Amino acid sequence: xxxxxxxxxxxxxxxxxxxxxxxxxxxxxxxxxxxxxxxxxxxxxxxxxxxxxxxxxxxxxxxxxxxxxxxxxxxxxxxxxxxxxxxxxxxxxxxxxxxxxxxxxxxxxxxxxxxxxxxxxxxxxxxxxxxxxxxxxxxxxxxxxxxxxxxxxxxxxxxxxxxxxxxxxxxxxxxxxxxxxxxxxxxxxxxxxxxxxxxxxxxxxxxxxxxxxxxxxxxxxxxxxxxxxxxxxxxxxxxxxxxxxxxxxxxxxxxxxxxxxxxx
Amino acid sequence: xxxxxxxxxxxxxxxxxxxxxxxxxxxxxxxxxxxxxxxxxxxxxxxxxxxxxxxxxxxxxxxxxxxxxxxxxxxxxxxxxxxxxxxxxxxxxxxxxxxxxxxxxxxxxxxxxxxxxxxxxxxxxxxxxxxxxxxxxxxxxxxxxxxxxxxxxxxxxxxxxxxxxxxxxxxxxxxxxxxxxxxxxxxxxxxxxxxxxxxxxxxxxxxxxxxxxxxxxxxxxxxxxxxxxxxxxxxxxxxxxxxxxxxxxxxxxxxxxxxxxxxxxxxxxxxxxxxxxxxxxxxxxxxxxxxxxxxxxxxxxxxxxxxxxxxxxxxxxxxxxxxxxxxxxxxxxxxxxxxxxxxxxxxxxxxxxxxxxxxxxxxxxxxxxxxxxxxxxxxxxxxxxxxxxxxxxxxxxxxxxxxxxxxxxxxxxxxxxxxxxxxxxxxxxxxxxxxxxxxxxxxxxxxxxxxxxxxxxxxxxxxxx
Numbered sequence: 001x002x003x004x005x006x007x008x009x010x011x012x013x014x015x016x017x018x019x020x021x022x023x024x025x026x027x028x029x030x031x032x033x034x035x036x037x038x039x040x041x042x043x044x045x046x047x048x049x050x051x052x053x054x055x056x057x058x059x060x061x062x063x064x065x066x067x068x069x070x071x072x073x074x075x076x077x078x079x080x081x082x083x084x085x086x087x088x089x090x091x092x093x094x095x096x097x098x099x100x101x102x103x104x105x106x107x108x109x110x111x112x113x114x115x116x117x118x119x120x121x122x123x124x125x126x127x128x129x130x131x132x133x134x135x136x137x138x139x140x141x142x143x144x145x146x147x148x149x150x151x152x153x154x155x156x157x158x159x160x161x162x163x164x165x166x167x168x169x170x171x172x173x174x175x176x177x178x179x180x181x182x183x184x185x186x187x188x189x190x191x192x193x194x195x196x197x198x199x200x201x202x203x204x205x206x207x208x209x210x211x212x213x214x215x216x217x218x219x220x221x222x223x224x225x226x227x228x229x230x231x232x233x234x235x236x237x238x239x240x241x242x243x244x245x246x247x248x249x250x251x252x253x254x255x256x257x258x259x260x261x262x263x264x
Numbered sequence: 265x266x267x268x269x270x271x272x273x274x275x276x277x278x279x280x281x282x283x284x285x286x287x288x289x290x291x292x293x294x295x296x297x298x299x300x301x302x303x304x305x306x307x308x309x310x311x312x313x314x315x316x317x318x319x320x321x322x323x324x325x326x327x328x329x330x331x332x333x334x335x336x337x338x339x340x341x342x343x344x345x346x347x348x349x350x351x352x353x354x355x356x357x358x359x360x361x362x363x364x365x366x367x368x369x370x371x372x373x374x375x376x377x378x379x380x381x382x383x384x385x386x387x388x389x390x391x392x393x394x395x396x397x398x399x400x401x402x403x404x405x406x407x408x409x410x411x412x413x414x415x416x417x418x419x420x421x422x423x424x425x426x427x428x429x430x431x432x433x434x435x436x437x438x439x440x441x442x443x444x445x446x447x448x449x450x451x452x453x454x455x456x457x458x459x460x461x462x463x464x465x466x467x468x469x470x471x472x473x474x475x476x477x478x479x480x481x482x483x484x485x486x487x488x489x490x491x492x493x494x495x496x497x498x499x500x501x502x503x504x505x506x507x508x509x510x511x512x513x514x515x516x517x518x519x520x521x522x523x524x525x526x527x528x529x530x531x532x533x534x535x536x537x538x539x540x541x542x543x544x545x546x547x548x549x550x551x552x553x554x555x556x557x558x559x560x561x562x563x564x565x566x567x568x569x570x571x572x573x574x575x576x577x578x579x580x581x582x583x584x585x586x587x588x589x590x591x592x593x594x595x596x597x598x599x600x601x602x603x604x605x606x607x608x609x610x611x612x613x614x615x616x617x618x619x620x621x622x623x624x625x626x627x628x629x630x631x632x633x634x635x636x637x638x639x640x641x642x643x644x645x646x647x648x649x650x651x652x653x654x655x656x657x658x659x660x661x662x663x664x665x666x667x668x669x670x671x672x673x674x675x676x677x678x679x680x681x682x683x684x685x686x687x688x689x690x691x692x693x694x695x696x697x698x699x700x701x702x703x704x705x706x707x708x709x710x711x712x713x714x715x716x717x718x719x720x721x722x723x724x725x726x727x728x729x
Contacts, residue, residue, distance in 0.1 A: 015352040017353075019352075020445065023400060024444060026427075028416065028423075029423050032416055032417075033417060041300050042301070096329060099330045099334055100334070103330045104330075140446060204443050205448045207442065210448045210456060213345060213448065215446075240339075247342055
C-alpha cells in the first residue's frame with residue numbers, strides 16, 4: 001500500500017503548539033512510519049520540492065497576517081487533495097483575532113520600525129478566508145488524541161468525525177460536577193463556556209475545576225442568549241462572559257453579532 | 265546494540281566541496297534558508313571576502329502578533345491564558361512568569377502547596393522542552409540525518425524510550441495544568457483543585473523508572489559528542505562570554521531567585537529595567553539585548569555555569585559523563601547542559617512530589633481570593649531557554665495598563681551573532697554547504713524559540729513557485 005504523502009506547515013502567526021502536539025503523540029515512531037512526511041519544518045530539514053510537489057493532505061496551523069502567508073497557503077492548496085486547518089488560529093483566527101485594529105494601523109504606518117512598514121500587514125485571516133479548507137481540527141491547541149483519530153481516518157479513507165454537540169454533553173458523560181454549581185462561582189474564571197463550545201476535549205478544564213475557555217470554538221448554532229442568562233443567574237455580568245468568549249473566539253463572535261444586527 | 269555513528273559533514277578538514285565552493289579573491293555571500301528544526305523563523309548570512317569574514321548576521325524577522333497590544337485592557341484573569349499562547353513549547357513558563365508578575369502587582373501570597381505544584385510544573389516543562397530539543401532537533405545532526413525519522417526507523421525501541429521522557433513530562437503537566445500545553449488550572453492566587461493523589465504517586469514511580477531511559481540518552485549523546493569537534497575538550501569553538509540566569513542559594517533556580525551575571529554577580533532588581541537593555545538592530549524586527557558586554561547568553565548552559573553547586577549529585581555525575589565542567593564557554597555544550605538539567609529536573613520533581621504527598625498537603629484550595637489593585641509587578645522565571653521576564657502595570661480594576669514581555673530567545677540573538685563572528689573565520693575555506701550547516705548548527709545549539717515573537721515565512725517557496 002502506498003503511504004499517504006503529508007505536509008505540516010504554518011501560515012504565519014501561531015505559537016507552534018498545534019504542530020507540537022503531533023510530536024507529542026506517544027506512538028510517534030509508528031505514526032511516522034505509516035505516513036510519508038514530506039514537510040515538517042519543526043522536526044526535519046526541508047526536503048527538496050521536486051518530489052514534494054503534491055500531497056494527499058496538508059496540515060496548516062496559524063493565522064495569516066501578511067501577503068506572504070496568502071501566497072504560501074495558496075501554494076499548498078494547489079498541491080494538495082486535502083487541506084486541514086490545524087487548531088483555532090488557522091480555523092477562525094483564535095487568539096490572533098484579539099489584535100486591536102489600531103495596532104495594525106500603527107504597524108502599517110511604521111510605529112514598529114521600517115521592516116514591518118514595507119510589508120503588507122493586515123488583520124489576521126483564517127485559512128478559509130483565502131482558500132477552501134476541507135477540515136478544521138478545533139482546539140487551542142489541538143487535542144493530540146483527536147489528531148491521531150483524524151490521521152487514522154485519513155489512512156483508512158473514512159470521513160473523520162468532529163463532535164457537533166456542546167461540551168456540556170461530554171462533561172456530563174464524564175461525570176464532572178457542573179462548574180456553575182461548584183463553589184466560588186462568579187469569580188471570573190469559573191465562568192464556563194461549555195454550553196456554546198464544541199465538544200471533543202474530554203472536558204479537560206472542568207475536570208480541573210476551571211470553567212471552559214471555549215478553545216474548541218462554537219458548537220453549530222450556539223445559543224449565546226441562554227448562556228448569558230445562566231451566567232447572570234450566577235451573578236456574572238454579560239460583559240465578563242463576552243470577555244471570556246473574546247479570548248479565543250473574538251472573530252466568530254464578532255461575525256455572529258454582525259449577523260444578528262443585520263436580522264434586526 | 266551498536267549505534268551507527270556517522271559524522272554529519274565530517275570535520276572541517278575534509279568537508280564536502282559541493283555547491284558553489286569558491287576560492288580566491290571573490291566575495292562570497294552565503295545565506296541559510298529559514299533554519300529548520302528550530303521553533304519559529306530566522307535566517308543567517310555571512311559575507312566572506314578574501315578569506316576574511318566581513319559580515320555575519322543572524323536575522324530574526326519576526327512578523328506581527330502584537331501580544332503586548334492584545335494584553336492592554338485585559339482583565340487579570342485573561343492575562344495568563346493569553347501569554348501562554350505566546351509559545352506552545354514554553355506555555356507553562358510564560359503562564360508561571362505571568363502569574364508571578366500579577367501576584368506581585370496585587371500583593372498576593374500563594375500557598376506552599378501552590379508553590380510546590382508550580383515548581384513541579386516548571387520542572388516538567390524543562391524536561392519536556394529539553395528532551396524535545398535534544399532528541400528531535402539536535403540528535404539528527406549528531407547522527408547525520410535530516411530528521412528524527414531515520415533514528416526512529418532504525419532503533420524504534422530506543423526512540424520510544426527516549427521519547428517516553430517527553431511523554432512523562434507531558435503527563436505531569438496534564439495532571440497539574442489540566443492541559444499538556446496552555447495550562448488552565450494554574451491561576452492567579454492558587455490552584456483550585458489539588459491533583460489526584462494516586463496519579464501523583466504514579467508520576468513519582470514513573471519518574472524513578474525513567475532514569476534508565478535518560479541514562480540511555482546520555483550514553484548515546486556522550487558517544488556522539490565526546491570526540492566531536494564542536495563539543496570535545498579543547499574545541500576551538502569556544503568564546504569567553506557573560507552568562508545571566510537566576511540564582512538561588514538554596515536550590516537550583518526555577519522562579520525563586522535573584523538575577524545573577526557571571527560578570528557582575530547578583531542583582532536584586534528583578535525588573536530588567538536598567539540592568540538589561542533591549543535594543544532594536546537596524547536589521548530584522550526582533551529585539552536584541554545587552555548587559556555589560558555586547559551580548560550575553562541565557563539558557564541551560566548559563567544556569568549551570570551560575571548554579572553548578574546546586575545541582576543534584578546525580579546531575580553532577582551526568583555532567584561528568586558528558587564532559588561538562590564549569591565554567592564552560594562552548595555554546596554547543598548548551599545541548600549537553602540540557603541533558604544535565606533533565607536529570608536535575610527529575611530529581612527535583614521526586615523531592616517535590618514527596619513533599620506534596622506528605623500529610624496536610626493535596627487539599628482543594630477552591631476559588632482563589634484575588635483583590636485587584638493598581639500597581640506594577642515583575643515575574644522572572646527560568647524557562648527552558650533562559651530567563652523570562654514579565655512586567656505588568658495594572659489599574660485599580662485589575663486591567664492591564666502596560667505589559668512588557670522579555671523573552672530569553674531575544675537575549676540570545678546577540679550571542680549567536682557574536683559566535684558567528686568568532687567561529688566563521690575558521691571555516692572560510694569550506695564549501696557553502698558546510699558553512700550553511702555550521703550556521704544552522706550554531707543556531708540550534710541555543711535552542712531558540714523565535715515563535716515567541718512570531719514568524720517570517722520562507723520566501724523560497726514563493727520564489728520557486
